[in-house]
Amino acid sequence: MATEVLWWIFAVATVLLSAGVVFSRSVLHSAIFLIGSLGGVGAMYVFLTVDFLALVQFLVYGGAVTVLILLALMLTRTDAKESLNGTQAPWAALAGAMLLAILVSASVAVKWPGDIDDAPTTIPLETISEKLFVDFGPPFVIASVLLLVALVGAIILARQEEGE
Amino acid sequence: MRDYALFVPEYIAAGWAVLVIAIELFWPKVRKDTLAYVTAAGALAWAVSALFYIGNEPESFQGLIQSDNFTTYFRLLAAGIVAAVSIMSANYLRDRTKTAGEYFGLLLVAGCATVYMAAATELITAYISLELLSFCLYILVGYLKRDNLSSEAALKYILLGAFSSAMLLYGMSLLYGIAGSTSYEGISQGLAARDQGGTDAGIVVAFMLILAGVGFKVSAAPFHMWAPDAYQGAPLPITALLSTLSKAAGFALILRLFSLAFVVDAVEWRWAFATLAAVTMTAGNLLALQQKNLKRLVAYSSIGQVGYMLVTIAAIGYGDATVGVNATSGLLVHIVGYVVSTLALFTALTAYYNKTGDDTIVGLRGLAETQPFLAVVITASFFSFAGLPFFAGFTTKLLMFQGATTDELLWVIGLAVLNSFISLYYYLMIVRQMYLFDPIPGMVRFRINPVMWVMSAGLMLGVLLIGIYPGPAFKAAENAAKPLFQQAEPGVAARQP
């Protein structure tokens, strides 16, 4: 019962924070809401008993990504006071709502197979690591190449060349 | 099974990528065209090593990656594209950037990513390969850093790419939920075992989201809008890469995914492919009518081409395994024809662009006077796109549509043929510029780089060869297509509505 209440609290908070990200009138606020929102998701992982992922979530998102984003925000700051929303925002809301309706109906309508006990089971870290490195070796290798590529790309794109 | 020998060619390619980057790292003054030729040599080595895999028994790496003729087919294709694009880039980059090692390295990596997209038989692998390819392309599109258009193109591409891959992922997650597996075979079985009671909104939503994701990759309307901008902003050889490698990879992924995993529930998605095909080809060709920039025009025309190709995917959904093999063979051979034509076109355009720096259509005025050979190559490529005989486009398109013809799809095929008729108009408008008008004052006859000349000539001969004697290419395509449909067990045959 307690779990449920807690879950609802976190769930509502996550939604609100996510809404804050997209509705906030300040760039900086958005970024901060994002941290919260991502943290909420991390909490969900805890509820789902995948602690490892929660950890990753907090580290990668809460740490690296948000810092990166904040940095970028600083770097691209302009003095001009301008609206954060584009002209099509109302339509965007409509589209989002439609999509939401579809996704929710899909989530609810499906009778998910294998959903036997209506409860998550613990996923131990060892299994994850074994899966990740043994069963999913190739994607892992590719992912590492991907990271390398992203790294190289970020460097060559962001590097300031002489004359700039 | 963990047979690491299955990927020797990719080891070569990736190793060569590192080598190229290293060469420039340690020897910064190396001529950029030398790097290009080194890369091309690597791609050729890659291709040669790939030749040893032709006809091998299908073999799977842990159920994640499948090495069969289909993989080999795309391996050769990717190697060829990379080789051609790197040669194309030789002079282009020399004049425009200071560093080029990463550029060529990324080309090779993109090639490898393509191969894995074709080889993947599992969603995670497929997804990660797709992202790898996308990352390479994001960077390559924005490679001309000081060029505003290049940066803008990269930004649009990456933002929309991320957005659409989120869509794709959401679809994959729903699918995973429904089928309980991420391997294609598992998905297939999961879908087959699925309870059929009631309206199954989940599967529809999942398929449509995935469709949006892969549709974005191959730039199918209405997910195509990034393409013209990215094509226009990208460096010219990368535009070639976008319209060849990226599309080939997208179709490779779609082919394996839909023929192995999704064919069970074809009834849920086949109509969508037919619709997308119709919308895409019409939009692409109508929009191309009004273009003034060559790269944009090629972008729209390639969107039109994608529309044609999508018909075959719909055909896989509508027909049985036989139709599947037919349609897939047609699609594969058409991809080759399309790729060769596109490469020929871009080789010529790059040679021309290196000389003039002009990428508008009117810029081609009087090319038949100033550089008749290029005019011939460009004309041949456009005629090939339009599907005129003697050129690859005619034969491959005919074979593809013929393979894809089923009773339900005849209307789309009719529309496709009609569209290729519309496309003839704008191709002819370019031919008109080249042949019917006098050159811009001041333009005189010029020479082009002999390497480019040889490559243009070679590619044009390829276009002619495929157009006149498609037998071997078609045979190869069929061999590549067969593995996709051999595994379909009788019990997992497509459901009929």
Added chain:
Amino acid sequence: MVPLENYLVLSAVMFSLGVYGVLARRNAVLVLMSVELMLNAVSLNFVAFAAYLDPERITGAIFAVFVITVAAAEVGLALAIVIRLFRNRATSNVDEAAMMKW
């Protein structure tokens, strides 16, 4: 207990909010943040499915790991491009980066 659907609906809401953000926001960084929301929703989905459905109870979680990886790398790369554009054009608004159209 919390049923699976709850997670799914939560994820759907987050995803849709992310979509709204991408569609409505002008600043490229904000757009990226919205994309992150979407990707997180996806991860949540995967993990939820993994926890509830998968007999082996694991693949979804692995997928989530990859998604997180890719998302992080994507942010890095995208921000580099944003900064690049900002340097060239002194703006990071996506609707102003429209030199190429039609």
Added chain:
Amino acid sequence: MGAEQAWLLAAIPAGVFFVLALFGRYLPRGGDYLGVAAIGASFVLFFFVAADFLSFYDFEAHKTFITESISWSEIGNFKLRQGIHVDAITIVMFAVITTVSLMVNIFSVGYMKGEPRYYWFFAVLQLFVASMLLLVMADNLLLVYISWELVGVCSFLLIGFYWEKRSATEAAKKAFITTRIGDVGLLIGIILLWKETGTFDIQQIIHAAEAGEIGQTYLFVSIMFVFLGCMGKSAQFPFHVWLPDAMEGPTPVSALIHAATMVVAGVYLTARLLPIFEAADGALLVVTIVGLTTALLASLIAFAQTDIKRVLAYSTVGKLGLMFVALGAGSPAAGLFLLMTHAFVKALLFLGSGSVILGTHHNQEMDKLGGLWKKMPITGTTFFVATLALAGLPPLAMFWSEDELFASVNHEWGLWALVLAMLAVFATAIFMVRLFIRTFAGEPRDRQVHEHARETPLVMTGPLVFLCVLAVVSGLFVFNGVGSALGFPGGIGEFVFLEEPERYAIDWTLAGISLAVAVAGVLIGAYVYWGNSLVRSTRLAEAMPRLYAALRNKFYIDEMYQYVIDRGVLGVSYVVSWFDRYVVNDTGVDGSAQVTGYSGSILKYLQTGRVPNYAMAITLGVVGLTVAGLLVRA
């Protein structure tokens, strides 16, 4: 040399045509001697053919003919044969054609001397004659049509010989197109007949028609179509308009056209197919009415014309009408006899007028002539004889033929037709006398012209004399005695006939009336026009100004045609062209292209260049597809 080789008659001139057309310009004197020789050869050969034919002519059965044909092409059951069919009608036509064209050829040597394209004239003349000869010996309707058209094109070339003159070109065009419209009917008729009988062979078709194998209505319609062709070629109302204009050609050509080749083709074909006309109820009546209408109309118009050749032309139209009247009366003998005598007389008249024209240095307006008899005695004399012959005075040729005509008309249709026919003859007599008086008698109206006038050389007067003799004696062929002497006992009436041979016997009442009419006509004409004064005729004209104007303007038929062509045919053409350009092309073809392009130019604005819009497209795409998918599944 037997009748089987009659095709040589046509082949020789045809061969010479090719020689002259290709090499004539390099030959001395343009090769005119070749032309004369060719026609001469045909003329001579004709006697051999005729002799051969008569030698085995069965005077008991009277149905003798000679047929020779070869297979031409074969498509399944559609077998075409080409060949010749020589019978009495053919022999008569041979006689007329070879004789007249030989005379014309000889005459032309003098008349055309010094003209440009001299060789070309002779070349076409050969083809003209050859086609006509082929026409009369063709054994099937297809060959008839072929030669028929060849005759038409030759007439086009010859009428338009002076192509530098706009009027000549126009006349040629008019002749060709007018007859061509008739030919539409002819071809339709031929094919209709073929459709029912499965053959083009004339004798087989006649046989089928007589045996009643063809439905009455069908037969009537088909033969009327064929008759349209005959009307066009033979210048029957309302197709007569081309013939008077055809005098724009060189005068010898006019002689040939009016006498022997072109216009008689229709008469010939009608005579040839007369059994079919007989078999089809009412067809003969149509022929008669057309003939009478034409005869009267033409005779009236001729009164008010002042050009010598034009007057003669209308007289030809009138006489052709009478020939049809004769055929309509069911008497091929009368028709062909009239044809023959008229041919000699009319050839003589035209050649005579040609002689006048040459002698007066190309003057053919009666208003400027007059008093030429003294200057041109031979021409004048022969012309005088011909005038009287045409007027129908005995014992000149046409008296006999017209007498035969009257007899058969009276026999077939009775009084009304007879009166009308006589009226036409009467009118002819008047205006012929007018013509002669105003040209040869009285005082010269134009001194200049008169002083320079002189008699023409022998090469021209020779044919005149020869034809003059024929104009006098050819009427005698109708008599048994003459016929027997020449090898066809019973005269022409027993030689050419439809069902029963009939021997000519003078019906004194008819002959008397006929004579009276002719004499009255001559006298009235002489009274009105004598003495070179136009006082009486002018008074006559002023008494009925509207009638005179109508006659002078040929009843405004040309104007009517002009109106119909300008407003009708060309109007339709303009409408069609407009429709083609603006509706089919600009709206249908270009329009659809423009709509396509336009939709492209509208659609391209969807591509705004802004990322949010693009993302919106993706989202809406997903939503749309999903909703559609759910609806499809639901």
Added chain:
Amino acid sequence: MTFDEGQGYAVLATLAAPLLAALILVFIPGTQKMAVRYVAAFFGAVMLGLSIYVFVAYQVDGEQIQMSLKWVWVENTAFLGKDGIVLNLAVDGISAPMALLTGVVAFAGTITSWKINYRNKDFFILYFILLAGVYGTFFSFDLFFWFFFYELAVMPLYLLIGVWGSTRKEYGAMKLTLMLVGGSVLIWIGIFAVFNEANLGTFDMQRLFAAGNDGTLSPTFQKVFFPMFVVGCGVLAALWPFHTWSPDGHMSAPTAVSMVHAGVLMKLGAFGIIRLGIQMLPVGAEFWMPGLMVLGVTGAVYGATAALTQRDFKLISGYSSVSHMGYVLMGLATMNQIGITGAVLQMFSHGVMTALVFLMIGALYDQAHTRDMKDFGGIAKVMPMWVVFYAIAGLANVGLPGLSGFTAEFHIFVGTFQTYPVFGALAIFAAALAATYMLRMFSMVFFGPFNPRWKDLKDLTPLEAMAGALLIASIVVMGVWWAPFTDRIGTTVAALPGVVG
């Protein structure tokens, strides 16, 4: 590769000659203009000789399809079964005269193009490719290659007209190309459908013909797709109302292209209707032929009417082509032996005479640079030979007996009367209109007072005269002695499905 009696080589050679010519020309430098001309003329003569050989060697009483050559291209791959795609060349009684026509017109066009000086190498390359397409279409008995060559024949037209043409050439070239390709779009769709419906895994036309006859292609299917083939091919045959490219295209095209285009290419359309329509879809043909008849008659009368008031030579010829091709379609629509034979005869006849007409127009236009008939008058004075040649062509056009036009039209009329007498009568009426517009042109241009503005016009050059003489010879031979043609055509036509004897 199999040949029957070695004569397949002749057919192959005929097809290969223009391709070889194009290939050789590629390697001749563009500056060697005389060399280009000699090579072109040589191959033109070779093609003429081979065409005559093919025509003569076709044995009248032999099998329908002779001199066949089979060269398997793709088979047993994916949807292609045995004999999937075969380079299957052969000649039947319809394609034999068509080959002859191509040879004659091609040779005439080649030597007419002697005077082209601007990039004549490129011109001849495209020209020979076009001819290869034409030959290939006539000879192919494989649907794939049939369509391949059919398209090939259309392809070079854009450049040929666009670069070497005159008078609104861009518009004319674009419209012509698009309309023709638009037509082939329909054919293409039809080919897909037929292949799919027959489900034989082969493009072999003879097997597909058999499928059309034995009901493998269902009657409903045939009725649906027959119009597609007919309209598709009909565009090229100037089927009303898809004819508007003809006046404009011909107005723009250079002489030799007009000759080949009007002379031969338009026949491909009618040929396609025979091959794909009548032979492959006999049930559909039977069902739809009255409709085609109506369109044919409309075209015949409409073209002739529109030609009456034109002032441009080429427009007259363009519209008269519409009219004459209307006859061809009528002949085909009769579905009887005489009518269809007549249609094929008309294809030949119209080919040679139109080629002659365009040759003459070109000879005048090259000097006068105007084609407005009102500007001329009395041209016979300075160009007598030209006038004679033109007049012969014009009279053949009019249907004058003794010239080819009559032979053909006569058979068509007879055939039409067998089934549709009223339409036959209309067609004959249209022939009279033809006389009207032709003579109107004669009298405006050839005759009448001489306009001294044209005193410097030269008569035909010897080369033009030679080309013209060749065409005239064909016109006259067919006009006088048509048995060699009808023998070949007639038997083959009789074997067409659904054709009444």
